Amino acid sequence: MRKIINRKIKFFAVASIFMLSIFGCKNSFEVEEEQSQNVTGKTGITLAGISFEEEGNERTAFPKYDKTAFTDIELKGKKSAMSGEMTSYKTYKTYADIMRDSGVIELDATAYDFTLSAKCYGAAFSSTLSNISIQDGITTKLNFIMAVTDETATGLLYLYYPSVEQYTTLKFTVSVGTSEAVEVTYDTDLKCYVYSELLAPQNSLIKAVMENTTTGESLTVPVYAIVKAGAKTTINFEEVFSGFYELYSYSVTYNANGSASADTVQKFNPNSSIEDCTFDAPEGKKFCGWNTNADGSGTRYSAGDTPVLDSDTTLYAQWVTYDTATSIYTISSADELRAFFSYAKDEISYKDAKLLADVTISDWSVPGTFSGTFDGNGKTLTITSVKEFYSEKDTSTGETKTYSGFLGILGGTVKSLIIKNSAFGSIKCDYAGAVAGKIDSGTIDSVNVERTTVTAKNCAGLIAGYNNYGYIKNCYAGGNATLTTVTSSLSAGGITGQNDGYISDCTVDAIKISAGSSGYAGGITGININEISSSKLFTPNASVSAKYAAGIAGKNENYASITGCEVKQDASSTTSTIITGVSHAGGIAALNAGKIDNPTVSSVKVTATGTAPYTGGIAGYNDTTGTIVTGGTVNINYDSALDGNYGYVIGYNANTTAGAVTTDIVCSNSKAIFDNVSYDVSSSLTKKLTLDRTTKITLSVTDNSGGGAIYAYLSSEESTSASPIAQTGKVDGTTKTVCAGYLPKGTYYIGLENKNWVSNSTGTYTITAD
Missing domain, CATH: 2.60.40 (Immunoglobulin-like)
Structure with a gap:
């Protein structure tokens, strides 16, 4: 305390010199030359x-023309x-x-x-x-x-001061006569305040207040100046606050932490920088940054950082085993893992590391962008808690986003790693995934995530929160439906919350995925904007729930594709996968605006809870740009209380383009509505057909009489003049079959006409529905 008081006395002594110099001098104008x-x-x-x-004077607080x-x-x-x-x-x-x-x-x-x-x-x-x-x-x-011409006109006042913004707030109050100046221009580069339009001549009292942002301690220095019409008065507070740096200077001790070198000490003033490491590295080790804790669990610092200190601090050198032959860092412990990621963002970006042993770690500080290769080497990583998310400003919106995971953002490769019994994110975190909060053109290959919980506000996935032009392949997520959960209020998926990249050959099982009552959830991804192939939700005891819920993708966007994917029940299990949507639910996609190719859905329960929902074995709602091509198989179970638009293949088809939804899908739930019904038609015959769900209708007609008598058609109106949805054309002693495609629930009519008027036409017709 005495040290601080002595420093303040020094400040006021300097201020007093300023006041004496102002009022003890006189100023006048002379003519240098003849007129x-x-x-x-x-x-x-x-x-x-x-x-x-x-x-001839150097007084800084006196007006000068x-x-x-x-x-x-x-x-x-x-x-x-x-x-x-x-x-x-x-x-x-x-x-x-x-x-x-x-x-x-x-x-x-x-x-x-x-x-x-x-x-x-x-x-x-x-x-x-x-x-x-x-x-x-x-x-x-x-x-x-x-x-x-007017001695009461205005003058100008410049106040220069030292750069100490990190440690303090700096405020100036200028009183001219009885009025206080309120219009202030602050120039960050020049470090000055400019007060303009001050009435003159007046004596001015300038109060400069420096307040420490950490301790709340403040220092006020009053300085008197004269403002004169048409003149500029400059006050430089560099000297006034010359002791400020001393007041808020601390010591930083650099601990060698295993090196044989002696510790060093730095006097750390405001705006001082963290020093580089000068210690000799232990044999086989390489320096990876500084940390406030010896085991790397504290705050990370790198050379050049300018932290704000409020006390003396010790920083511990972080060392990682380094193979000079391969240029790969080898990691065998939690301390070495922390040390490796103690690098500054630009230093670690392209480094390569290999895990040599199973590691369990807590209070993980999520590192920033990693663009190197992390080889898990088949070992297991357990992160029981996350202390600090990684944050970064979104350049497109200017908003700061937070990321949680083993990595914050992956621009490189993570492979052959097992993450187990871990927890990532929170409802306040924007993007969360066990491997990375976000993939940015990176790759995740052959990674298993088991018995792990992931929670995020925007995008949550068991592998990655958000896949931006990245590649996820050969990955597995699941392990236990009670202990493995993915939760988000916007989009959640077993692999990634949102996929703008590529996912292939991935498997999800025994998992609980939820995106609340207004989001998107899928066994693989909540929202698919690019490509998913050869991936499956293959499981007992899995559940997917959201406003838009599906086995693969809650929403499959326009131009996106889902190819060769399965939502399939384990043959040995008696408990089916449950997909529950509020408004849309589907075995493959709840809402399909892209392409679904060759899907398989087997032994899955699909249901929706909202009013007039859309529920389908492959797609709940097939949008105007949505297509389902190249066959596939469906075998699903419905909730007995299901209402709205539903079907064993699609709940509702908004794409009426011919061939938009293939009729080659094999549906094991199909049933015959009319089967081998005999007819005897002298002129025309109409039969009513009522559908309670979206159904694929196939009409087969056989003519037994010969003579080319029968024409058969399917229409939404009873009148024979109505435009047909499908028609067989002329049936002459043969059998003809026509598929009307997937028709929404409603009333339809089957018409048979004998146009030749040659006796009665006899035969059979069969109508089947999938």
């Missing part, structure tokens, strides 16, 4: 300039013998224009009166020269003594 000088040349005048001279700041300069004149207004001879925007002007204003050889006017810092200046003799063949150079 006019004559040189041989053209008959006329030139403006030589404006000259001011102050007394600055001719270089003059603007709106105008030179006028008239013959001395004549009355009336003066004529404007020349105008200059700035004083620099006078210096660049070498021209002569040509006049008659006689006596003249001249006036020069200008402005400076809001005040008006003028000067008059009378009865100046202009001689023939002589150029007269004019010099003016400028004076303020």
Whole structure:
């Protein structure tokens, strides 16, 4: 405490010197040259300039006139013998224009009166020269003594100060007379406050207050200054606060932490930087940064960092085993794992590491972007808790996003790793995944995530929260439906919350995935914007629930594709996978606006809980751009209370383009509505067909009478003149079959017409529904 008091006394002593210097000195203007000088040349005048001279002093708190700041300069004149207004001879925007002007204003050889006017810092200046003799063949150079026309006009005040923003808030209060200046311009680069339009002449009291942002301790320094019309007063607080750095300086001890080198100590002032490592590395080790804890569990620092300290600090060197032959860091312990990721973002970005042993770690600080290769070597990593998320500003929105996972953002490769019994993210974290919060053009290959919970606000996935142009392949996620959960309020998936990249050959089982009552959830991804292939939700005891819930993708966007994927029950299990959507539910996709190719859905229960939902074995709702191609198989179970638009293949088909939904899908739940019904038609016959779900309708007609009598059609209206949905054409002693595609629930009509009027036509027709 005594140390702080002594420093404050020093500050006030300096401030007192400022006050004494201001009121103990006098200032005046002198003329450097005669008012006019004559040189041989053209008959006329030139403006030589404006000259001011102050007394020889270096006082910083006294007003000074600055001719270089003059603007709106105008030179006028008239013959001395004549009355009336003066004529404007020349105008200059700035004083620099006078210096660049070498021209002569040509006049008659006689006596003249001249006036020069200008402005400076809001005040008006003028000067008059009378009865100046202009001689023939002589150029007269004019010099003016400028004076303020109104001593109560405005002046300017500049306050310069040291750069200490990291440690303090710095406030200036300026009182001029009885009024306080309120308009302030702050220049970060010049480190100055500019007060303009201050009334003059006045004595001004400037109070500079520095407040420590950590301790709340403040220091107030009053300085008196004089503001004068048209003049600039400058106060430099560098000297006033010269002891401030000393007041808030601490020591940083650099601990060798296993190196044979001796510890070093740095005096750390405001804006000091963390030093680089000068220790000799232990054999087979390489320096990987500093940490406030010896085991790397504290705060990470790198050379060049400028932290704000509030006490003396010890930083411990972090060492990792390094194979010089392969340039790979080898990791065998939690300490070495922390040490490796103690590197600054730009240092670690392209480093390679290999895990040599199973590692369990807690209080994990999620590292930033990693663009190297991390080889798990088949070992298991357990992260029981996360202490600190990685945060980064989104360049497109300017918002700061948070990431949780083994890595924050992956731009490189993680392979052959097992993550087990771990927990990542929170409902306040934007992106969370066991391997990475976000993949940014990176690759995850052959990684298993088991018995792990992942929670995020935006995107949550058991492998990665958000896959941005990355590649996830040969991965497994699941292990236990009670202990393995993925939860998000926007999009959640067994592999990734949102897929803008590529996913192939991945398997998810025994998992609980939820995106609440307004989000998207899928066994593989919540939202698919790119490609998913050869992946499956293959499991007993799995559940997917959200507003849009599905076995593969809650939503399959336009131009996205799902190819060769399965949602399949283990043959040995008696408990089926349950997919529950509020508004949309599907075995493959709840909402399909892209392409689904060759899907398989088997022994899965699909249900929806909302009003008028869309539920389907492959897609709950097939949008106007959605397609389902190249066959596939479906075998699903429905909730007995299911309502709305539902079907064993699709709940509702909005794409009426021919062939948009293939009719080659094999549905094991199919049933015959009419089967081998005999008919006897003399003219026409109409049968009513009512569908309670979206159904694929196939009409097969056999004519037994010969003579080409029968035409068969399917229509949504009973009238024979209505446009048919499907028709067989002429049936002449043969059998013809036509598929009407997937029809939404409603009433339809089967029509048979005998157009030849040749006796009665007899035969059978069969209608089947999938």
